[in-house]
Amino acid sequence: MSKRILVTAGGTGGHLFPAQALAVVLGSKGWEVHLATDERAARYGSDFPAITTYYVRSATPSGKSPFKILRVLWELVAGIIQCRKIVSEFQPDVVIGFGGYPTFPPIVAALLAGIPTCLHEQNAVLGRANRFLGRFVSALAVSFEDVKGADMFSHKTILCGNPVRPRVIAAAKKRFVPAEKGGTLRLLVFGGSQGARFFSDIMPDAIARIKKGSQGRLVITQQARPEDLDRVRAAYKEFGIVAEVEPFFDNLPERIAHAHLVICRSGASSIAELGVIGRPSILVPLPHSIDQDQLQNAKELESVGGAWPMLQPELTAKILADRLQYFLDFPDGLIKAALAAKTLGRPDAAEKLSLQVEKLAGRTGDIL
Numbered sequence: 001m002s003k004r005i006l007v008t009a010g011g012t013g014g015h016l017f018p019a020q021a022l023a024v025v026l027g028s029k030g031w032e033v034h035l036a037t038d039e040r041a042a043r044y045g046s047d048f049p050a051i052t053t054y055y056v057r058s059a060t061p062s063g064k065s066p067f068k069i070l071r072v073l074w075e076l077v078a079g080i081i082q083c084r085k086i087v088s089e090f091q092p093d094v095v096i097g098f099g100g101y102p103t104f105p106p107i108v109a110a111l112l113a114g115i116p117t118c119l120h121e122q123n124a125v126l127g128r129a130n131r132f133l134g135r136f137v138s139a140l141a142v143s144f145e146d147v148k149g150a151d152m153f154s155h156k157t158i159l160c161g162n163p164v165r166p167r168v169i170a171a172a173k174k175r176f177v178p179a180e181k182g183g184t185l186r187l188l189v190f191g192g193s194q195g196a197r198f199f200s201d202i203m204p205d206a207i208a209r210i211k212k213g214s215q216g217r218l219v220i221t222q223q224a225r226p227e228d229l230d231r232v233r234a235a236y237k238e239f240g241i242v243a244e245v246e247p248f249f250d251n252l253p254e255r256i257a258h259a260h261l262v263i264c265r266s267g268a269s270s271i272a273e274l275g276v277i278g279r280p281s282i283l284v285p286l287p288h289s290i291d292q293d294q295l296q297n298a299k300e301l302e303s304v305g306g307a308w309p310m311l312q313p314e315l316t317a318k319i320l321a322d323r324l325q326y327f328l329d330f331p332d333g334l335i336k337a338a339l340a341a342k343t344l345g346r347p348d349a350a351e352k353l354s355l356q357v358e359k360l361a362g363r364t365g366d367i368l
Contacts, residue, residue, distance in 0.1 A: 002032060003026075003029075003030060003031045003032065003093055003361065004031070004032045004034070004090065004091065004092045004093050005026060005031055005032070005033055005034070005092055005093060005094050005095070005096065005357060005361075006034050006035075006036055006086070006087070006090060006092040006094075006095045006096075006106060006110070007019050007022065007023055007033060007034070007035050007036070007050070007096055007098070008035070008036040008037065008056075008095065008096070008097045008098065008102065008103045008106040008107065009035070009036075009037055009041075009097065009098035009099065009100060009102065009103060010037070010038065010040075010098070010099060010100020010101065010102045010103065011037045011038040011039065011040030011041035011100070011102060012040060012100065013192075013269055014099075014122060014267050014268050014269045015098045015099050015100045015103075015122070016037065016041055016048065016098070017163075017164070017165055017269045018098055018120060018122055018162050018163040018164070018268075018269070018272075018349075018350075019035070019048075019096075019098040019120075019163075020047075020048050020049070020165055021163035021164055021165050021166070021349070021350040022096070022120075022163050022350050022353050022354060022357070023035070023048065023049050023050060024049055024165070024166055024350070025163075025350045025351055025353075025354045026354050026357065027049050029354065029358075031357075032051060033049060033050050033051060034050055034051055034052045034053075034054065034090060034092070035048055035050035035052070035053045035054065036053075036054045036055075036056050036083065036086065036102070036103075036105075036106045037053065037054075037055065037056070037102055038055060038056065038058060038100075038102040039055055041053070041055075054082075054083075054086055056079045056082055056083055056086075056102055056105050056106060057075050057076075057078045057079035057082055057105065058075055058076060058079045058101045058102040058104060058105055059071065059072040059075035059076060059101065060072070060100075060101045061101075061128075076101070076104055076105060079102075079104070079105030080104075080105045080108050080109055080112075082105065083105040083106045083108070083109035083110075084109045084112065084113070086106070086109070087106070087109045087110055087113050087115065088113070092110070092115060093115070093116070093361040093362075094115065094116050094117070094118065094357050094360045094361045095107060095109075095110035095115055095116075095117050095118075096117070096118040096119070096120065096357060097117070097118070097119050097120070097129075097130075097133070097137075098119075098120050098122070099119070099120070099121060099122060099127045099129060099130055100127070100129060101129050103119075103129055103130075103133075104129055104132075104133065107119070107133050107136075107137065108133075111136050111137070116138045116360040116361065116362075117136075117137040117138050117139075117360075118137060118138060118139045118140070118141060118356065118357065118360055119133060119134060119137050119139075119140050119141065120140075120141045120142075120143075120160075120163075120353065121140065121141070121142050121143065121147055121150065122143050122162045122268030122269065122272070123143070123147075123268045123291075123293040123294075123296065123297055124143075124144045124146070124147055124148065124293065124296035124297050124299070124300050125147065125148045125149060125291045125292065125293040125296050126147055126148065126149030126150045127291070127293070128290075128291070131149055134150070134152075134153045135152075135153070137156075138156065138360055139156050139157075139158060139356060139360060140153045140156055140157045140158070141157075141158050141159075141160045141353055141356060142157055142158070142159055142160070143159075143160075143161050143162035143268065143272065143346075143349070144159075144300055145159060148291075148296060158352075158356055160346070160349050160352035160353045160356065161272070161345075161346025161348070161349030161352065162268055162269070162271070162272035162346070162349055163272075163349040163350035163353055164269075164272050164273055164276050164347065164349065164350070165253070167251075167253045167254070168253040168272075168273050168276055168277065169276065169347055170253070171253035171254050171256065171257040171277050172257070172276050172277045172278065172345070172347060174254075174257040174258070174277075176278060176279065176335070176338040176339075178260070178331060178332065178334065178335050179260045179327075179331035179334065180331070181329075181330070181331055181332075182217075183217065183331075184217055184218075184219055185217055185218055185219070185260050185261065185324075185327060185328055185331060186219045186220075186221075186258060186259050186260045186261070187218060187219070187220045187221070187222075187259065187260070187261055187262075187263060187324075188221045188222075188255050188256060188258075188259035188261075188262045188263070188264075189203060189220065189221070189222040189223065189262075189263045189264065190222070190223035190249070190252065190262075190263075190264050190265075191223060191264060191265050191284075192223075192265055192267065195264075195265045195284070195286055196223050196224050196225050196228070196247075197225055197228065198284070198312065199222065199223075199224070199263065199284075200222075200224045200225065200228040200231075200232050202315070202317055202320060203220075203222065203232070203263075203320075204231075204232060204235035204236070205317035206317040206318075206320040206321040206324060207235070207236070207239055207241065207321070207324075208235075208239070208317075208321075209317060209318055209321035210321050210324060210325050210328070211325060211328075214325060214328045214329075215239045215240060215241060216239070216240045216241065217328060218241050218242075218324075218328075219241070219242045219243070220236060220241055220242070220243040220244070220245075221243070221244045221245075221249075221255055221259070222243065222244070222245045222246075223245075223246065223247065223248065223249060224245050224246070224247060225247060226247050229245055229246070229247065232245050233245045252273075253273060253277065256273060256274065256277050256279055257277050257279070259279055260280075260327075260331065260334055261279075261280055261281065261282065261327060261334060262274060262279050262280070262281040262282070263281065263282045263284070264281060264282075264283065264284070265283070265284060265285065265286050265294060266283040266284070266285045266286075266294040266295070266297045266298035266301070266307075266309070267286075267294060267297070268293075268297055271297045271298075271300065271301055271344075272345070272346070272349075274301065274306070274307070274341050274345075275301065275306070275341055275342065275343075275344035275345030275346070276342075276345035276346070276347045277342075277345070278338050278339065278341050278342030278345060279338055279341060280306060280307065280308075280334045280337030280338050280340075280341060281301070281306070281307045281308070281337075281341070282307070282308050282309075282310060282320075282323065283297075283298040283301065283302075283307050283308070283309045283310070284309075284310050284311075284312050284315060285297070285298050285309065285311065285312070286312075287311070287312045287313060295309070295311075300344065301341060301344055304340045304341070304343050304344050305336065305337060305340035306337050306338075306340040306341030306342075306343070306344060307337070307341065308323065308337075310323075
């Protein structure tokens, strides 16, 4: 008997990476995996193990303009019509959504067809699309024990963690090798499409404030926007720092494993990967987000002692420099944080979620 699943996710790494991790596990169990997403997925989803990828129409509500609201509604309705045809032809056993408004049309189409549905929430705050759809789906899977906004769905909520890709599991096998006092300290700095500019601005200024005798002990790997590459590279060269500055790293899990300290935003995938691999971090939550999900994510890792959150409006080059200087002088503090971070990791999240998918499909046991 064939086992078919339609996986749907917004076209960003934060949504697609856990969806990909689940798809790999289900594929190994003989499931036929199809993906519904949006055009943005071309950057992150090229190696997604799906038999077919459907690009569905959707839109994200923003602003209060009646014209914009009508346009969003039109796109969502058009997406639902498109997905009803997909569901009718494909006839999946289960449809699972990983957040973002591109999940809305496929999940609604599945609900209308009476197909079992599941949502996965990566963040410590329930996203708006998941918040709306949560009352209708069969099950809600979460990544943290306490997810804000999920209380009303506690009767159908399962804790499984945030699935990570196989290359993250492989990178987690690399043991954390502490920096030696007076030796090299390897930093990894990345901020995603919305955060790289901030780090390109603050990092060179912070390095300039570190003791002259300490600057050369830093080895920096940093993500930067293409337009910022030259100035960031020039700054590090001036300080005598060995640095690799590029717009994108396709082997980020391996680079996390190689780092003594990671400086990054606190998106859900970053938190999950830092936990599974077990590396200390300075987290700078993306400000101005409606739900402050990145701030809550950062607090989860801080609560176990694995990270130091710093709010962007309050973070200055001097504050960051002082923290980096401390770790250059006393690197042993990073050992405890690395071990603490690993306690939050859930390397079996994809396997746990796959079991729930099979239960929803009626393959094994009872749901939840």
